[in-house]
Each structure stands twice: as C-alpha cells, then as structure tokens.
Amino acid sequence: MTDAARIAVLSDIHGNLPALEAVLAEVESVGVDLLVLNGDLADGPFPVETLDLLHSLGDRAVWVRGNGDRWLVEAFDGVFRPTGGPADELIEWAAGMLSREHRDLLAAASLTVSFDDVPGLGSVGFCHATARDDNEMVLVDSTIDHFREAFAASEEETMVVGHCHMPFDRLFDRRRIVNAGSVGMPYGHTGASWALLGNQMTLRRTGYDADAAAELMSGTGMPDLRAFLDENICETPSDTEAMDVFSKVREKQLRARSS
Structure with a gap:
C-alpha cells in the first residue's frame, strides 16, 4: 500500500551522474511523492557520487535490486564470480570505490516491490528484470508464455521493469508490463529515460x-571509458542493434532454464 499519488521510476542509472542529476531536476519540477530506484544504479563512471545522491533522497526512495547492484555487493565482499563479459572489470573497479555504507545500501535492496493501490493504476509491482530473477532478459517481443512464467511469482496488474534499457509498454494475459528504459545507458534514443506514474x-x-x-567522465578512471562514452553518451546503440544482441541473451537463458 502507498499514499503516493505520483511515483517516478528510475532504472539503469549505471553511475551516469549527469543524467541522474538532469532527471532528478525534472522529477522535482513535476512533483513526485516517491521514487522507485529500479536497479543497476552505480556500476558506471560515478559509483560513489551516484549512490551518495540517491541516498540523500531518504525515505522518498525505494530501492530495488538489479544484477549490477548484486554484482557490486559480491565484488565488495570478494565473492564475485566473473561472468566473462565486458562488465567484469567495471564491477571490480566500481566495487573498489565503495564504502561499507554504499555496499549495505545496495545489499538491502529488494528483488521486487509492490504497491496495492496506485491511483489510476491499481496494483503495481516493480523489479529490475523479472519477478524471479534480477538478470532475466524479457523484451517487447517476448512470448506470452515467457512473460507468464517470468512473472508467475507476482500478481500485480502492472509490472514496471528495466534491464534491457529500452522503454516499452505492452499487455500480456490481461496484465501490463512497462519498461521504464534507462537513465544512464539508453538504447534506441538519446536522453535519459524514466517513467512517471500518476493516474496513468x-x-x-x-x-x-x-x-x-x-x-566530466573523462577524469574518472573508469575501465574502458572510451567505449562507454562512444557507445552510451556521445552516441547510443539503435533499438535494432540492442534487440539483436539481447535476443541472443534471452534465448541462451531460456535454453538454460529448460535444461
């Protein structure tokens, strides 16, 4: 249950402090009661500054765990198992910048959060990827059966997610799934994506x-910074490119689950 009439959903900030600051300024201008921080918050060029700014939101912010947040906690604790992907070096670098307080903020985040009576929308659930897995890939063209299975653990009329960095809004079996997009690493467009709930x-x-x-980011020492700037700040991948890459990830994950 929540008394919040207007909720801002910020997902996949990925330590992009300038994008976060711009979104928060707009959030304040439109007026919100609550912010849902929907995962993958700090694994990027400004991990410390990003978490400090989000922490300053106090009780207005609800924290949801993303795979990147979990990996940062694991790296801080010395138990991170490299994925073999390009993010491994970044995770280790960013975790090395964090304090115990930062680590505990991320560790306390929930896999899912739900509110029973959001004005105009009814019951709404929030998770980074799916209700069962903080790293599961669902896309706008995922099958109804995949959506049913991925969100079987939740009952909310609407689910708000992130993870694939591409905003979308679709129905599945009389339920609604909305991807808020990415604040810090958008695909398919420039600018920072987020969602606003308030009667609609x-x-x-x-x-x-x-x-x-x-x-500003050029002075951070972030690993593989040039690629991050070229692919996520100065330019962004098209939705077609992102869908091609993430469709392969999705199929690999589905094969692993079925086996």
Missing part, C-alpha cells in the same frame, strides 16, 4: 549535455 503511466525522456558529461 507516462514514459518520459530528459535531455542533458552529453558533451559536458563526457568531459
């Missing part, structure tokens, strides 16, 4: 100065 669901996009952000 609105997918929002906030612009910010990408050149200034890139210059």
Whole structure:
C-alpha cells in the first residue's frame, strides 16, 4: 500500500551522474511523492557520487535490486564470480570505490516491490528484470508464455521493469508490463529515460549535455571509458542493434532454464 499519488521510476542509472542529476531536476519540477530506484544504479563512471545522491533522497526512495547492484555487493565482499563479459572489470573497479555504507545500501535492496493501490493504476509491482530473477532478459517481443512464467511469482496488474534499457509498454494475459528504459545507458534514443506514474503511466525522456558529461567522465578512471562514452553518451546503440544482441541473451537463458 502507498499514499503516493505520483511515483517516478528510475532504472539503469549505471553511475551516469549527469543524467541522474538532469532527471532528478525534472522529477522535482513535476512533483513526485516517491521514487522507485529500479536497479543497476552505480556500476558506471560515478559509483560513489551516484549512490551518495540517491541516498540523500531518504525515505522518498525505494530501492530495488538489479544484477549490477548484486554484482557490486559480491565484488565488495570478494565473492564475485566473473561472468566473462565486458562488465567484469567495471564491477571490480566500481566495487573498489565503495564504502561499507554504499555496499549495505545496495545489499538491502529488494528483488521486487509492490504497491496495492496506485491511483489510476491499481496494483503495481516493480523489479529490475523479472519477478524471479534480477538478470532475466524479457523484451517487447517476448512470448506470452515467457512473460507468464517470468512473472508467475507476482500478481500485480502492472509490472514496471528495466534491464534491457529500452522503454516499452505492452499487455500480456490481461496484465501490463512497462519498461521504464534507462537513465544512464539508453538504447534506441538519446536522453535519459524514466517513467512517471500518476493516474496513468507516462514514459518520459530528459535531455542533458552529453558533451559536458563526457568531459566530466573523462577524469574518472573508469575501465574502458572510451567505449562507454562512444557507445552510451556521445552516441547510443539503435533499438535494432540492442534487440539483436539481447535476443541472443534471452534465448541462451531460456535454453538454460529448460535444461
């Protein structure tokens, strides 16, 4: 249950502090009662500054766990198992920047959060990827059966997710799934994506100065920074490119589950 009439959903910030600051400024201008931080918050160029800013939101913020947040906690604790992917070095670097307080903030985040009576929307659940797995890939073209299985553990009329960095809004078996997109690493468009709930669901996009952000990030020491800037700040992958990559990830995950 929540008394919040307006909820902002910020997902996949990935330590992009300039994008986060721009979104928070717009959030304040439209007026919200609650912010849901929907996972993958700090694994990027500004892990410490991002978590400090989010922590300053206090009780207005609800924290949801993403796979990147879990990996940062594991790396901080010395138990992270490398995935073999390009994010491994970044996870280790970012975790090395964190304090115990930062680690505990991420560790306390929930896999799912739900509210029973959001004005205009009814029951709404929030998770980073799916209700059963913080790293499961669902996309706008995923099958009804996949959605049913992935969200069988939840009963909310609407589920708000992130993870694939591409905003979408679709129905599955009389339920609604909305992807809020990514604040820090959007695919298919420029600007920072987020969602606003208030009598209806609105997918929002906030612009910010990408050149200034890139210059600021250039002094961070983030591993593989040039690629991050070229692919996520100065330019962004198209939705077609992202769908092609993530469809392969999804199929690999589904094969692993079926076996």
